[in-house]
Amino acid sequence: MAAAWVRLCALILIGVSSGTALAKDKTPTAIVVGGGLAGLTAAYELQNKGWQVTLLEAKAGMGGRSGLATSEWIGNAKAQPVLNQYLDRFKLETLPAPEFVRTPGYLIDGEYFSATDLATKQPATAEALKRYEKTLDDLARSIDDPLNPQATSTLFALDQINVSTWLDKLQLPATARQLVNQQIRTRYDEPSRLSLLYFAQQNRVYRGVSDRDLRAARLPGGSPVLAQAFVKQLKTIKTSSPVTAIVQDKDSVTVKVGSVGYQADYLVMAVPLRALAKIQMTPGLDAKHLAALRGTNYGWRDQLMLKFKKPVWESRARMSGEIFSNTGLGMLWIEPALKGGANVVINLSGDNARLLQAFGDKQMVDQVLIRLHAFYPQARGAFTGYEVKRYSVDASTGGAYLAYGPGQISKYWRLWERPVQRITFAGEHTDALYPGTLEGALRSGQRAASQAQDLLAGKSFDPAKAAPVAAAAAGAAAKENKGGFFSNMFGGSSDKSGKAEQVPAKTEAKPVDEAKQDKPGFFKRLFGGADKPEVKAEPIAKAEAVAPVIAPAPAPAPQAAPAPVVKEAAAKPAASKAAPAKHAPAHKPAQKPAESKKATAKSEPAKKTVANTQAKAG
Ligand SMILES: Cc1cc2nc3c(=O)[nH]c(=O)nc-3n(C[C@H](O)[C@H](O)[C@H](O)COP(=O)(O)OP(=O)(O)OC[C@H]3O[C@@H](n4cnc5c(N)ncnc54)[C@H](O)[C@@H]3O)c2cc1C
Incomplete structure (x- = not known):
């Protein structure tokens, strides 16, 4: 296999060096790896810039x-300008979100509260959330x-602290802390x-961007429609x-997919x-x-x-919109009836999702149903099926999104x-302002494309520099620490013991196993107990027994997984002939681009069929 790859590269490279004379007026070529947004x-x-x-x-x-x-949820142009552009x-229409779903609600022990309800019915929790x-x-x-969050040594020091430590100092009442934890783990990751x-x-x-801006609309069909x-x-x-290997040389980039090779000027x-x-x-x-x-x-x-x-x-609650539950169901919302029936999406996040990786889809659904049933007794009888998306264990993702x-x-x-x-990088994780969002993914794609154009024009980018603030800054921060900076940052606590204000020596996030040890009693916390660590993690086998009140009804088989959106275009083998240049480059290359290749692994623009098999509106 390796030998074949070497031979293939050799063939391609022979092709590259024989075509120098043609290179100048050639259409610039790029390979993009990854078909996310x-x-x-x-x-x-x-x-659009004329590249092939x-x-x-x-x-x-x-x-x-x-x-x-x-x-x-789609934010408005203030919250997500590039997405809206x-x-x-593409003339994709969004549905304006009804007013009552534009601000988050809370599900506390099965009872729904809007923010206004909370202020009157649970003032202590509402007060604590406000303080937070x-x-x-x-x-x-x-x-x-x-864009420069660690501009000062004091800010730099914040990077050494985890959010949970900061929350501890706020001393929120238990319910408020559970709701805050849930919101943070849904939006980012476990606070710790x-x-x-x-x-x-x-x-x-x-x-300055309100929840109303962030949840201004929904895109029927969701982001797959944009894709x-x-x-x-x-x-x-x-x-x-699937791309398995990439070789860069002076003039080109070669990519391996199985036994097929592709070559382009940039990637x-x-x-x-x-x-x-x-x-x-x-x-x-x-x-690095x-x-x-x-x-x-x-x-x-x-x-x-x-x-x-x-x-x-x-009958029990006005559940709608985005709701943070204190009973371990994470964030949930009621779907518009686009898929027929009445659907609720439940987001399990942070360590809750990590620990559930041992469960099969049906087991996971059963556990959630058991808890829903406790509050909504008709849940089992009315249940018709489920869809599950497990981003956490998807090898092509390795988690939901970046969360430093x-x-x-x-x-x-x-x-x-x-x-x-010759490689520029895109993906939500490469966007400094909006990681973990559609906006970030789109922005990063624009930036990476424009950088490829810059490279083509001969612009050079500085090699990556070391972290802007060095360890010395941490020392300075520790000094300032004494001056009360962290007291202020931690919410004005009068605790001057200094213990909690120290920059923790150990800064790495804990691996899952440690979290298991630290946060036992998980199922209690996850599905209806207090948000308090217990002494020992409950073994997975015991999970079913946590809420034995109702025997888990046999869950209907899962709906067919969303099928491919696009059918594969005919791939050309590595040694196929270079496709004729169809588009003039937007700018003339200032730098000598790659030569044309006789034996190049080139892919020709191929006609493709678009087959949308996403579940259709019911
Ligand atoms: C549960 C969840 C809910 C979300 N909700 C929202 C929301 O409401 N609003 C919002 O703005 N954002 C939301 N996001 C974030 C948003 O979906 C992502 O930020 C965005 O889709 C990421 O796009 P991407 O192109 O960076 O990455 P991806 O979509 O992951 O694209 C990467 C692609 O690369 C492919 N790939 C991987 N390895 C290879 C390889 N070797 N060769 C070829 N291809 C490869 C993968 O199959 C994948 O298709 C949510 C994300 C999750 C997980």
Whole structure:
């Protein structure tokens, strides 16, 4: 196999060197690896600039981490400007969100509260949430420039602290803390695994953007619809094409997919970090990039859509919109009836999702149903089926989305925004302002495309620099620490013991096993108990016995998994003839581009069929 690959490269390289004379007027070529929204955007933007682009996607379908169809909330142009631009460009219509779902609600022990209800019926919890929000806002305000969150040594020090430690200092009442934990683990990751600086930076980015802006509309069909709109525009897409190796040389980039090779002038790498770690790169990435591949934290979040014949919650609560539960069901919301019946999406996140990785889909659904049934007795009888998306254990994702752990901004901040030779990087994880969102993915695709254009024009990018604030700053921070900075940051606690104000020596997020040990009693917490650690983790086998009141009804078989959105375009083998240049480059290359190749592994733009087999509106 290896020998064949070497032979293939040799063939390609022979082709490269024989075509120098033709290179100048040649259409620039790019390979985009990854057919999520970032890769799709990069491919679309490059194609629009006159490049010949081949998009390689590992899976049979396009769209990557697009959520369960219909589930995305769309922010307005203030909250998600780039997303809204593309929605306009592709004439995709959104449904305005009803007013009552635009602000979050709370499900406390099975009872629904709007923010207004909470203030009158549970004033202590409402007060505590307000105090938390105010303290968080103060923290966010301390960052002047969210693109440079560690501008000062004091801010740098926040990166060494986890969010849970900060929350402990706020001493919130139990219910408020459970709700806050749930919100944070749904949006990012478990508070104990999250850098306080990252959390503050993200709140700085969204400062002045209200929940109403963020949940202004829904896109019928969800983000897969946007993915398809891109797909329709692109000329060459090859699905079921997992890239396993990449070789860069002076003039070109060669990519291996099984026994097939592709070659282009530049490459946009738009796969999540864990997937990138599996691709063999020649020359190899430097130590810092390799450490980032392994060490950058991803939040965990799995989604279950439970389908019911009719709403089971109406009689007991006005469940709708985005709701944070204190009973371990995570964030949930009622779907618009686009798929028929009455559907609720339940998001299990953070360590809750990590621990559930041992469960099969049906077991996981059963556990959730048991808990729902406790509050909504008709739940089992009305249950008709489910869909599950497990981003956490998907090898091509390795988690839901980027969520910097303690110490990681200091090490890896904006690392992937710099090209490495002929490769530019895209993906939500490469966007400094909006990671973990559609907006971030789209923005990153635009940036990576424009960097490829810059490279073509001869622009060089500085090699990645070391973290801007060095260890010395940590020392300075410790000094300032004495001056009360952390007291202020931690919500004005009068605790001057200094213990909690020390920058913790150990900054790495804990591995799952440790979390298990630290946070036993998980099922109690997850499904209806207090949010308090117990002494020992309950073994998985015992999980079923936690709520034995109702025997788990046999859950109907899962609905067919969403089928491929796009059918594979005919892939050309490595040694196929170069496709004729169809598009003039937007700019003339200032730098000598790659020569044309006789024996090049070129993919021709191929006609593709678009088969949308996503569940249709009912
Ligand atoms: C549960 C959940 C809910 C979300 N909800 C929202 C929301 O409501 N609003 C919002 O704005 N954002 C939301 N997001 C975030 C948003 O979905 C992502 O940020 C975005 O889809 C990421 O796009 P991407 O292109 O960076 O990555 P991906 O979509 O992961 O694309 C990467 C692609 O690369 C492919 N790939 C991997 N390895 C290879 C390889 N070796 N060769 C070829 N291809 C490869 C993968 O198969 C995948 O298709 C949510 C995410 C999750 C997980």
